Amino acid sequence: MRGVQIFSGNSHPRLAETICERLGTVPAKANLGKFANGETSVNIDTSVRNQDVYIIQSGSEKINDSVMELLIMISACKGGSAKSITAVMPYFPYSRQSKKKSHRGAITARMLANLLTIAGVDHVITMDLHASQMQGFFGKPVDNLFAEPFIARWIRMNVAGWKDAVVVSKNAGGTKRVTSLADTLKLNFGIVTTDRRRPKVPVATMSDSTVFFDAVDDDSRIAKESQPFELHMHSAHRAPATPPIPEEREPTTPPSERYLLRPETPPAARRLSELEAACEYTDVRVRDVITGRLVQGQLVDDDYRINEESHSGGTTPGAGSSSHDNTDIITDAMANSIISNASSQPPDHALGGSFDAVESDDEASVCGGPTDERTITLVGEVRDRSVFLVDDMIDKSGSWIAAAETVVKRGGASKVYCIATHGLFGENSLDQMEACRSIDHIVVTNTFPISPSMLRRSKKLIVIDVSSLLAESIRRHHYGESVSALFHLND
């Protein structure tokens, strides 16, 4: 391509080389380094006057250095009279901080967008933004490419029996991504969601109520007030294992779930299109809601105890008297209001984080204090099928492992593929996922650099090359062709 200079930042030179190879060129010469004091130094060693400049920079372990390097390179090219400057950012740093998630939190993604504009960028090419609304943060055009066609193609070519598999969203926030993949592959889908609030179990029915009042004594009431939550959890799981009854669901259930789990409406109440849809798709309406308990991010059995003190009677598992169980249930009902208040203002999140934030990114969503217990819910039928657990990025492993274990141990899935676009693998999450027996394969794309030692060490990790997509988008952008064809892959 004439009149084009493609520069590579230090974060992911291999991706840049592959892209350049596909475009039949080599990365333009630039000298990137650091001054003695740690300031980033950039020298552009080739003329960029009146040329279209593309700068490829992903994240890296030193993400702020990568960001600064990109900004300085853009600024240097701007000062060198480039005709246009396009930042190619396969992984957009700080994309998870795209909303004010707590009081006085910064919207860093928007700030980064502004910084890029100020540095002199004219166009941004990125992939699978955490929230596609982020395109609105820029005053400049943004091409948000999707890795989904590549992932779909990989599944078609490499997974035996993929037609019987189920696509499962790892959290309720990412459901859109999942339904889109499920649609492409024409597969059923499900959701795994962790919930710090009440577990989804049947609430006490009226027939029990007479027993309740008889059974309440002062001792147990005091004990319950001190530990209302644990007690409630305990009692909830000891309740008779009847299938969940949607009508008795608490109003605190998130809207998405309420939709999925709403009681069957009589056919007359349905719109015609809904009836048609029901006829057209053979998939069974979601009846099975499987819940599990997560304590400190670990899936535990229903009779697992957090600590003995929470049980006023001191009964041994399985030997609890029926009156004891009943008193538990009544406190459950009494403590309801307290619990719902607590969930709207989680005490452990006085600083930083809110429920909303936890829902969309997995930061700290499955780890907490020793008594921190959550409910993990699996909606959808996965028994004896392969499961594609999907989200946009893998950073921490906790939520992935919890979801995989739920799907396998509770749902009875035969195989689990963890699939994400961006494999960040913070801390030693890859090793942890490697060690988890419920996970069979980890599939990511090469948008984010993965060190060769990690690749060698991991037997489960599969990396899909998306350089052709980025290369094609650069080519099309340069020649002024439409990029929209890249959103679907025809093969």
Add this chain to the structure above:
Amino acid sequence: MSTNSIKLLTGNSHPELANLVADRLGIELTKIMVLQYSNQETSVTIGESVRDEDVFILQSTKPDDINDGLMELLIMINACKTASARRITAVIPNFPYARQDKKDKSRAPITAKLMANMLQTAGCNHVITMDLHASQIQGFFNVPVDNLYAEPSMLKYIRENLDVSNCVIVSPDAGGAKRPRTNLGVSVSATAIADRLDLQFALIHKERARPNEVSRMVLVGNVKDKVAIIVDDMADTCGTLAKAAETVMQHGATEVNAIVVHGILSGKAIENLNGSCLKRIIVSNTVPLGDKIERCDKIKTIDISPTLAEACRRTHNGESVSFLFSHTVG
């Protein structure tokens, strides 16, 4: 009712200095959480309301960790802006990337200008800094920049700790001598200090091949049998400083000291200093020194927190800051 009081925030770069400034101002540091996600992205949460407050954000930069410090600063500014602060003042004792202030080669980035733009984009309304490498950087901003001087504090230190009558001031850089002879609108000027102390003056001309490398040095002026004081605005790897000290000693000085505003002391600075003939190197605490004082007993520090605190106080109260250009406080 808004109180519109001073709020002082700081990141992880230089908590000691921030505590000193907060003590001088008689306030508590605003509660803030600055940490990094597992993928090294910086996360900032401000723990108390800053709505309609006068916010000062003090952030220095640690050598080797400059970009992290910078992102922290930008994100803190942005967080305060979205939290409806009335005014946000960035207090940056050592302005990062100040040396990349001109297009000295083809296609060289003017990173200092980029910095200025970035700070303003993040939402900064005012900048307080100290001894900018080039005062022209003030012009890169469209918001007011107060460039404070460590010079009064340095003068005080020299008067109190050295035998002033027998000293000679040496500028290690011809650029340092060329600066105007007034102390207003000047960076650290060797001639200004010489003037104020009524001392003789010498300069070293050096030929620089690349940054942090010096090829040849020529001393102009008389230093024989005198206590030489080398004055500069920053000491980085100290290679230049060590060579300059050697040159001064070769010309017959009895001892040689260096007084420097920003003691970045990166790379092999400590080795260079320990191996040099410098008797002591006096730096201000604009840059966190960490364990360097233990590793090199030649390093002495000047506390400039009173000047920063006074500048914050005066800015907040709408008083003139120019008094600080020529006087120390406290």
